Amino acid sequence: MTEKTRPLSARAARRARWAVPTVVGVVVAGAFVGPALVANADSDLPDLTPEQLLDKVAAAGPTALSGTAVYTARLGLPEIPLGDIAGADPVNLLGGSSTLRVWTDGTERSRVALLGATSEYSVVTDGPEAWTYSSDDEEVVHYTLSKADRARFDAMQEHARGDGATGTSGMAGVHGGDLPTPQEAGREALARAEQDATITVEAPTTVAGRPAYQVVVDPTSTTTLVDRIVVAVDARTWTPLRVQAWSTTDADAPALEMGFTDVSFASPPDSVLSFTSPPGASTRDVVVPMPSARDMAQARPDHLEGGLPDGVSVTGTGWDSVVELSDVDVAALVQGDPAQVAQGFRKTFGSRGAQELYEKWVPAEGEGPVPDLDTAALYDSLTTPVDGGRVLRSALLSVLVLDDGRVLVGAVPVDVLQDLAR
Amino acid sequence: MSLAEPTTDAATEPRLAEQPRRRPGAFGRLLRSELRLVLGRRRAIVLLTGLALVPLLLGLVLFVTRDTALAGQGPGFIAQVTGNGLFLVVAALFLCMPFLLPLCIGIASGDAVAGEASTGTLRYLLVVPVGRSRLLLVKAIGALAFAAAAVAAIAVVGLVAGAALFGVQDITLLSGTTVPVGESVLRVLAVAAYVGLSMTGLVAVGLFFSTLTEVPVGAMAATVCVAIVSAVLDQLPQLSAIHPGLLTHHWLDFAELLRLQPDWAVLGQGLAIQLAWVAVFSSLAWARFTTADVSS
Numbered sequence: 040m041t042e043k044t045r046p047l048s049a050r051a052a053r054r055a056r057w058a059v060p061t062v063v064g065v066v067v068a069g070a071f072v073g074p075a076l077v078a079n080a081d082s083d084l085p086d087l088t089p090e091q092l093l094d095k096v097a098a099a100g101p102t103a104l105s106g107t108a109v110y111t112a113r114l115g116l117p118e119i120p121l122g123d124i125a126g127a128d129p130v131n132l133l134g135g136s137s138t139l140r141v142w143t144d145g146t147e148r149s150r151v152a153l154l155g156a157t158s159e160y161s162v163v164t165d166g167p168e169a170w171t172y173s174s175d176d177e178e179v180v181h182y183t184l185s186k187a188d189r190a191r192f193d194a195m196q197e198h199a200r201g202d203g204a205t206g207t208s209g210m211a212g213v214h215g216g217d218l219p220t221p222q223e224a225g226r227e228a229l230a231r232a233e234q235d236a237t238i239t240v241e242a243p244t245t246v247a248g249r250p251a252y253q254v255v256v257d258p259t260s261t262t263t264l265v266d267r268i269v270v271a272v273d274a275r276t277w278t279p280l281r282v283q284a285w286s287t288t289d290a291d292a293p294a295l296e297m298g299f300t301d302v303s304f305a306s307p308p309d310s311v312l313s314f315t316s317p318p319g320a321s322t323r324d325v326v327v328p329m330p331s332a333r334d335m336a337q338a339r340p341d342h343l344e345g346g347l348p349d350g351v352s353v354t355g356t357g358w359d360s361v362v363e364l365s366d367v368d369v370a371a372l373v374q375g376d377p378a379q380v381a382q383g384f385r386k387t388f389g390s391r392g393a394q395e396l397y398e399k400w401v402p403a404e405g406e407g408p409v410p411d412l413d414t415a416a417l418y419d420s421l422t423t424p425v426d427g428g429r430v431l432r433s434a435l436l437s438v439l440v441l442d443d444g445r446v447l448v449g450a451v452p453v454d455v456l457q458d459l460a461r
Numbered sequence: 462m463s464l465a466e467p468t469t470d471a472a473t474e475p476r477l478a479e480q481p482r483r484r485p486g487a488f489g490r491l492l493r494s495e496l497r498l499v500l501g502r503r504r505a506i507v508l509l510t511g512l513a514l515v516p517l518l519l520g521l522v523l524f525v526t527r528d529t530a531l532a533g534q535g536p537g538f539i540a541q542v543t544g545n546g547l548f549l550v551v552a553a554l555f556l557c558m559p560f561l562l563p564l565c566i567g568i569a570s571g572d573a574v575a576g577e578a579s580t581g582t583l584r585y586l587l588v589v590p591v592g593r594s595r596l597l598l599v600k601a602i603g604a605l606a607f608a609a610a611a612v613a614a615i616a617v618v619g620l621v622a623g624a625a626l627f628g629v630q631d632i633t634l635l636s637g638t639t640v641p642v643g644e645s646v647l648r649v650l651a652v653a654a655y656v657g658l659s660m661t662g663l664v665a666v667g668l669f670f671s672t673l674t675e676v677p678v679g680a681m682a683a684t685v686c687v688a689i690v691s692a693v694l695d696q697l698p699q700l701s702a703i704h705p706g707l708l709t710h711h712w713l714d715f716a717e718l719l720r721l722q723p724d725w726a727v728l729g730q731g732l733a734i735q736l737a738w739v740a741v742f743s744s745l746a747w748a749r750f751t752t753a754d755v756s757s
Binding site for chain 2: 053059135150152154156163172315
């Protein structure tokens, strides 16, 4: 570099050229950061009382929509770093962030897809039928009702239509492969809000670029792990757009958060809502027993599985309620049903050594929504041993599994469950 | 580049850009000779052949093992290949994306200016009646052409080998929906196009490094390092705030094209990030190249 010998003007011209990348850098940074700052601008929505808001949400009912939602769980469970390895799999919902794509016609047909980097797990619901498809192992699971249940379901649908309520939860709540969506979770939270909680309306916010009211559901109980639930409701369609569940154990970030990042309220095309098994995919049919009316009344979203058999009792009320299941053979549940495993997907390796190694780590498993993961190992890593059983602690829910076959589940701290178990 | 054309003021070394007198047609001639050089030299042919061998080898391996216990295993889209040759393109691109493709593109773009400087031909180029800005543009087009040729080599050989070995059928999307052959081919070509456009940011980075040094190996290594460091940073959850802006973060978003309803916003975001990297690093390369003293 022979800087000294140059005339002054040339040096100035050189310096001016370096201003160009600087300007470009600033413009690029502005283009990416700018919209995020503008998006927080306040909107002037008319004030509404909590009652008015809840009425509007209830009156609006589910609408047709399609959108992208982000689900984030900070449940404080032990880290299971599977997301990147296992692809799109509902087990990822236990922790971290997942992206879901949602399509629904607002009545009984919907498709929810859990996206992985190069994979997808889809749940398609069409009235009394549902399919799950996992692109990783190309497996279709077809959930249907038995003939008798089907008749009962149709009757209920008729009944529900008469009431103006919906049958969306009919199938969705029954099978195990269901994926959560913001609008349904939000509705659920608001429907239960009037019991044992105070409801307030917070300053409006913006979700998915739309102005939204924020309803805060604050449980009156002080024992429960749930600090508050915040539901953001779209100010135009009265559809819940975001749900946050805050735990008493973490005041900085919601333990569960699910919200649309992008939503449109047009009816999705039929091609999206229908499902035909792709050629070459393995298909498994599962006939789902429809829970009796009594079970349905008792079933609450707190449950790990919908539709519970007999031997279920509930103690406590509202947010403090604890569900007790008796005679549950947890060991068999986590090992998987051997009959099902036989028809399931097994990996085979060319070398005997690899085969033995694989079978050592993945014993008699390979079934259900967690294809390549040993559920027994998962169970062991999620729960910690306590006196007389094992517990699962999370920010919102505690599960106590006793050696005598009883399982207690509730949105309360573990010691409350242990006191109850005695 | 040894095809510098003699000019009247060839003897004076240009102090700043745009010093050689402009001549109509000179840019076109320079571009043609650059493309001939970039795509025609032995190094380029070896690299492109190597990339083209990936889908061929992959296809043959999967063809031979398809009736054994090992069939259908492997990462990404490998499992689908035996059922549908179109997936060979996707699987090969998926396998080449993390390392092989950035490596080849790093070699080509890192060499663009530094290669000329190291062999002493850069100063002859500067007396071509084409300004330095345009000369850099020619170099950029050359590097981009190589990147496009690299992706095309994988895609075309993958398509031909896949069709020959496994046949072309309707593809089953990640969502479990089957789309007809015509749309399937379009979707796979769109995947290749997205992968190609995803490499533009890396080309710009390589071009910038290439203007910094006279040692081409240094520029190539630095370019490949940027891609690898970006991929490593992308793995750290602690840095999730900067992930969306990383060069490699959106590379795998090509999978969006294999979903039921591609979200164009996701693809647009990926391309916008590439555009941002191109804008920043090509302006840096321009500022550097038009102000640098060239002595060799």
